[in-house]
Amino acid sequence: AAGVIQSPRHLIKEKRETATLKCYPIPRHDTVYWYQQGPGQDPQFLISFYEKMQSDKGSIPDRFSAQQFSDYHSELNMSSLELGDSALYFCASSQPKKTVSYEQYFGPGTRLTVT
Amino acid sequence: KNEVEQSPQNLTAQEGEFITINCSYSVGISALHWLQQHPGGGIVSLFMLSSGKKKHGRLIATINIQEKHSSLHITASHPRDSAVYICAFGGGSQGNLIFGKGTKLSVKP
Numbered sequence: 001a002a003g004v005i006q007s008p009r010h011l012i013k014e015k016r017e018t019a020t021l022k023c024y025p026i027p028r029h030d031t032v033y034w035y036q037q038g039p040g041q042d043p044q045f046l047i048s049f050y051e052k053m054q055s056d057k058g059s060i061p062d063r064f065s066a067q068q069f070s071d072y073h074s075e076l077n078m079s080s081l082e083l084g085d086s087a088l089y090f091c092a093s094s095q096p097k098k099t100v101s102y103e104q105y106f107g108p109g110t111r112l113t114v115t
Numbered sequence: 116k117n118e119v120e121q122s123p124q125n126l127t128a129q130e131g132e133f134i135t136i137n138c139s140y141s142v143g144i145s146a147l148h149w150l151q152q153h154p155g156g157g158i159v160s161l162f163m164l165s166s167g168k169k170k171h172g173r174l175i176a177t178i179n180i181q182e183k184h185s186s187l188h189i190t191a192s193h194p195r196d197s198a199v200y201i202c203a204f205g206g207g208s209q210g211n212l213i214f215g216k217g218t219k220l221s222v223k224p
Binding site: 031033035037042043044045048056058088090092094103104105106108109111 | 215
């Protein structure tokens with residue numbers, strides 16, 4: 001069965017550079033969530049999209065932006081990277097709302113290292 | 116105070132032992148998730164439950180909504196069960212998850 005795909009899996013950037021992380025949800029999933037997990041930390045919600053519109057916002061820095069495209073894939077854009085942005089970034093997708101199910105399926109994560 | 120508390124934080128068991136991980140939460144929820152995270156990072160959804168009990172293989176999850184408590188049990192534990200087990204619940208209007216701190220399980224052969 002198709003799973004959530006994230007790319008790249010690993011990314012090394014320098015301070016003040018920009019990075020773009022991509023997430024491809026499971027086919028027919030219309031909701032995408034982004035989470036950030038710092039070293040030794042529990043994941044924190046960043047932002048979510050439903051039907052290509054931002055649906056909820058968590059602790060996402062102003063330096064980050066995200067969007068969901070017509071094919072439901074999502075991109076997280078990170079600018080002016082800081083050392084503290086080094087983390088594992090997860091994307092998750094869930095089924096259409098009509099199922100009233102928020103069971104989330106996680107991608108493998110993108111490990112971002114800022115040097 | 117965290118909205119979701121897990122115990123224990125760390126757990127070491129011998130292969131074959133029955134394991135219980137507990138999760139307590141302080142807010143009203145409609146469903147609770149149990150997730151597994153292996154070293155290297157990948158997160159797998161084990162259960163989403165809103166009442167009663169669910170079973171999948173050697174894993175059993177129970178929830179008591181009135182008592183705001185859930186447990187994850189592993190029967191006949193195996194070293195491949197070694198991972199971090201996280202309980203989480205939907206915290207936002209669109210279901211984004213709020214995570215517990217996780218329980219790090221190590222099963223020794």
